[in-house]
Amino acid sequence: MARKNALTEVSARGGTTATRASAVYEQLRSDIAHGVLEPGSKLRVEAMSTRYNVGASPIREALSRLSSEGLVSRTDLRGFSVAGLNWDELPILTHNRVQLESIALSESIEHRDQAMEDELVLLVHKLSRTPRSLSEEQFVTNPAWEALHFEFHRALLSRCPSRWMRSFCDSLADEAYRFRQVAAGKTFSSRNEHAEHQAIFEAVIEGRKEEAVRLLTDHYTRTTTVIESQVKESADAAPV
Structure with missing residues (x-):
């Protein structure tokens, strides 16, 4: 998942306190999802204020919101930190994501229009022409590909009438992205993600709803299987 830099956009045109608070929340959320802020890292208010060039109040508000979403952990003595990844939750996360997105995708297909189809055509074309990795020899995340990938999956659900459903799907996608980064390097040379997309x-x-849902389910399940395999290999290789 990749999002636009909300803070840069707000800074460029100014903004109210509420706008700045919303912007710093979006940027913090994105940085956590993308691993810029790694699991377990401390999120000190003063340091975050300097990093994002905003006051302490928007930072505290953003951290509180992210804490309620489970992306940030909060303790009375240690303050805020990026929530760790619980590998046991990955199958549950994938199951819930498949359940919700199956409904959202079916409804989006039912309400699809020419604008949605045009957007998907453009995104698939751009994805096919954008390298998955910045290096051909080893996996190096390409932010441009990640941004297009996020927009593609979001566009698939864009005509689902329920904004609540779309919001829930966005939240699960952000959480899944943190796990997915683990699998990216391992499958870089062997997985044909463009063919899946x-x-x-x-x-x-x-308009083939059942097939679309099945393909999307396989797409997510395949990623989960690879991640679980890599975690198991890492555990087996760890010294006793």
Whole structure:
């Protein structure tokens, strides 16, 4: 998942206190989801204020919101820190994501229009022309690809009438992204993600709901399987 830099946009045009608070929340959320702020790292208010060039109040508000969402941990003595990843929760997360997105995708397909199809055509084309990795020899995250990937999956659900459903799906996608980064390097040379995206895209624009849901489910399940395999290998290789 990748989002626009909300703080840069707000700084460029000014903004109210509420706007700045919302912008710093979005940027903090994005930095946690993308691993810029690693699991377990401390989130001291003064340091965050300097980092994002805002006052302490918007930072505290953003951290409190993120704490309620489970992305930030808070203790009375230690303050705020980036929440760790609980690997036992990954299968549950994937199951819940599949359940919600299956409904959202089906409804989005039912309400699809020309604008949605045009957006998907453009995103699939851009994804096919954007390198997954910045290096051909080893995996190095390409922010441009990640941004397009996030927009593609969001566009698939964009015509779901329920904003609550879309919001829940966004939250699960952010959490899943943190886990997905673990799998990216391992599958870089062998997995044809473009073919998976292309198949989902074709099923969606042709209105084949059941097939689209199945393909999306397989897409997420495959990622989860790879992550679990890598975690197991790391545990087996760890010294006793």
